[in-house]
Amino acid sequence: PMPQKRQLCLSSNSVFCFSVLVFFLFFCSGVAAGIYTTNSPEACRYVAENCSANVLVVENHKQLQKILEIQHKLPHLKAIIQYGEELKEKRPNLYSWSEFMDLGKDVPDTQLREIIESQKPNQCCTLIYTSGTTGQPKGVMLSHDNLTWTALAAGRCIMLTDATEQQELLVSYLPLSHIAAQMADIWLAVTFGVQVFFAQPDALKGTLVDTLREVRPTAFLGVPRVWEKIEEKMKSVGAKSSAFRKKVASWAKGVGLQTNLKRMNGYSEVPVNFRIARHLVYKKVRKAIGLDRCTKCYTGAAPITRETLEFFLSLNIPVFELYGMSESSGPHTASLPHAFKLTSCGKEVAGCRTLIYKPDGEGNGEICFSGRHIFMGYLNMEEKTKEAIDEEGWLHSGDLGKQDKDGFLYITGRIKELIITAGGENIPPVPIEDAVKNAIPIISNAMLVGDKAKFLAMLLTLKCNVDVGTGEPGDDLTPEAIEYCQKLGSKATKVSEIINSKDKAIYAAIQKGILAVNEGAVSNAQKVQKWVLLEKDFSLAGGELGPTMKLKRPVVAQKYKDQIAQFYMDADTPTTTENALQQ
Ligand SMILES: *[C@@H]1O[C@H](CO)[C@@H](O)[C@H](O)[C@H]1NC(C)=O
Ligand SMILES: *[C@@H]1O[C@H](CO)[C@@H](O)[C@H](O)[C@H]1NC(C)=O
Numbered sequence: 001p002m003p004q005k006r007q008l009c010l011s012s013n014s015v016f017c018f019s020v021l022v023f024f025l026f027f028c029s030g031v032a033a034g035i036y037t038t039n040s041p042e043a044c045r046y047v048a049e050n051c052s053a054n055v056l057v058v059e060n061h062k063q064l065q066k067i068l069e070i071q072h073k074l075p076h077l078k079a080i081i082q083y084g085e086e087l088k089e090k091r092p093n094l095y096s097w098s099e100f101m102d103l104g105k106d107v108p109d110t111q112l113r114e115i116i117e118s119q120k121p122n123q124c125c126t127l128i129y130t131s132g133t134t135g136q137p138k139g140v141m142l143s144h145d146n147l148t149w150t151a152l153a154a155g156r157c158i159m160l161t162d163a164t165e166q167q168e169l170l171v172s173y174l175p176l177s178h179i180a181a182q183m184a185d186i187w188l189a190v191t192f193g194v195q196v197f198f199a200q201p202d203a204l205k206g207t208l209v210d211t212l213r214e215v216r217p218t219a220f221l222g223v224p225r226v227w228e229k230i231e232e233k234m235k236s237v238g239a240k241s242s243a244f245r246k247k248v249a250s251w252a253k254g255v256g257l258q259t260n261l262k263r264m265n266g267y268s269e270v271p272v273n274f275r276i277a278r279h280l281v282y283k284k285v286r287k288a289i290g291l292d293r294c295t296k297c298y299t300g301a302a303p304i305t306r307e308t309l310e311f312f313l314s315l316n317i318p319v320f321e322l323y324g325m326s327e328s329s330g331p332h333t334a335s336l337p338h339a340f341k342l343t344s345c346g347k348e349v350a351g352c353r354t355l356i357y358k359p360d361g362e363g364n365g366e367i368c369f370s371g372r373h374i375f376m377g378y379l380n381m382e383e384k385t386k387e388a389i390d391e392e393g394w395l396h397s398g399d400l401g402k403q404d405k406d407g408f409l410y411i412t413g414r415i416k417e418l419i420i421t422a423g424g425e426n427i428p429p430v431p432i433e434d435a436v437k438n439a440i441p442i443i444s445n446a447m448l449v450g451d452k453a454k455f456l457a458m459l460l461t462l463k464c465n466v467d468v469g470t471g472e473p474g475d476d477l478t479p480e481a482i483e484y485c486q487k488l489g490s491k492a493t494k495v496s497e498i499i500n501s502k503d504k505a506i507y508a509a510i511q512k513g514i515l516a517v518n519e520g521a522v523s524n525a526q527k528v529q530k531w532v533l534l535e536k537d538f539s540l541a542g543g544e545l546g547p548t549m550k551l552k553r554p555v556v557a558q559k560y561k562d563q564i565a566q567f568y569m570d571a572d573t574p575t576t577t578e579n580a581l582q583q
Contacts, residue, residue: 034177
């Protein structure tokens with residue numbers, strides 16, 4: 001089916017269509033807060049109760065059931081509205097969308113205008129519930145001013161064109177309760193007159209590329225997992241092509257990477273072989289993934305690996321990084337076609353300032369922000385707000401990073417994610433996990449553990465097919481994973497087969513990959529000494545991944561606490577190095 005085309009036309013107190021939406025009355029105008037469709041009834045209750053929601057807006061019968069389950073615990077709740085489907089049953093205070101609209105029939109425009117005009121720029125406009133890495137979600141209050149200022153500044157920064165000059169097109173597929181999607185799909189769209197197309201609900205389960213091909217957006221914000229999925233898909237298609245085509249593709253990729261890396265350093269000439277490659281390969285690739293008109297390919301919301309960035313760069317698709325957080329209304333830095341360094345998340349949006357707090361010898365310290373994009377505070381959490389914004393007005397991001405001499409910002413880790421070993425060494429887990437995923441192509445997810453422990457260990461999952469209906473990872477390996485097994489002489493087609501039989505070939509290959517990564521370790525403490533294969537891949541449905549597919553470490557640590565404990569049961573158990581000798 002055609003993606004729905006919806007004109008976004010919002011006044012400052014309009015209700016937007018979150019999949020589940022809460023808004024509570026604040027000086028007689030509504031403030032919206034989003035709830036993720038994947039939230040459990042209990043998690044829905046937490047948000048609705050915490051912001052004292054008066055009205056809950058749900059998409060369909062399924063979401064409604066969750067709310068009915070917790071309704072009795074929400075004393076402030078006056079009405080529930082279901083917008084996406086007709087009601088299956090009547091209940092007091094439950095309205096269909098048309099019934100709800102009818103309620104406003106007799107309200108004169110003058111009254112509506114008064115309400116709109118009563119809004120002040122410094123009032124809260126929206127609440128973004130953000131969980132951070134630990135603790136209960138906190139309601140980030142963003143004012144009208146924070147949002148309108150950020151939308152204009154960020155849009156100008158990435159050179160979005162106003163609709164009066166040239167129409168920009170976007171595909172919306174992330175939950176609007178997340179700041180990245182809300183900023184891009186609502187606030188930037190309203191500010192620049194962007195036409196927004198809504199992808200199918202199963203976009204992240206694989207239909208997103210179909211929508212991209214249909215819409216051919218001019219700008220696209222993909223979370224890292226989306227870019228990785230596209231990369232995997234392209235690689236598996238590439239693997240099936242003829243020897244000649246493979247040769248051409250690999251030549252073009254070499255040329256693309258080399259030329260683009262040079263461009264990044266300021267060379268502007270376009271060599272002949274690059275022009276040929278563009279004609280033969282890059283244009284076709286862009287077309288195949290629906291990005292042939294897209295001049296602004298962005299990634300954000302979680303770390304992306306250098307390999308993925310290089311893969312796209314080699315196909316002449318520079319993927320620019322955005323960096324920021326809910327507490328900064330979204331973007332704080334952006335990389336740009338004329339200001340781009342691989343693995344840097346760019347420079348500040350004009351008007352935003354950065355401070356590296358307490359830098360170490362190499363210039364690494366906590367990244368702090370200031371500017372008009374900084375939030376008002378957490379709803380009813382003064383203490384937490386004071387922890388986040390210091391006395392001088394700097395927002396502490398909790399991220400570690402440094403700036404180079406040209407002002408490019410590099411993120412090196414999250415303070416809360418740092419693993420501090422029993423020996424006292426601080427270890428950022430992401431680079432090691434990325435190296436493992438890169439060294440062992442059958443690995444889907446990797447999580448490093450070892451906080452306060454004697455050595456590092458790793459939880460690993462294999463690439464498997466996902467149930468399109470439920471989003472649950474299954475037991476069947478992906479075609480690429482099966483191909484990988486066959487190359488190693490294993491006949492396995494299921495995750496369970498590999499684990500139950502401790503498949504020799506696969507276990508040895510993983511071991512070899514880990515040892516190779518250990519070779520490159522910064523220190524002995526940074527070597528992965530043990531690992532285990534888990535039966536189920538991480539997923540949104542399983543709760544191990546967040547709404548933007550970011551790894552939720554505390555959830556994984558809790559879920560697999562037995563496996564983790566097993567690593568450290570016996571202090572003298574052999575390490576990977578010794579295991580290798582035994583194999
Ligand atoms: C919202 O949550 C915070 C933190 O748990 C708490 O301090 C506050 O009282 C809650 N507000 C309501 C209305 O539940
Ligand atoms: C964001 O908006 C609020 C309310 O207007 C304001 O208090 C806050 O200072 C804004 N951020 C900045 C840094 O201007």
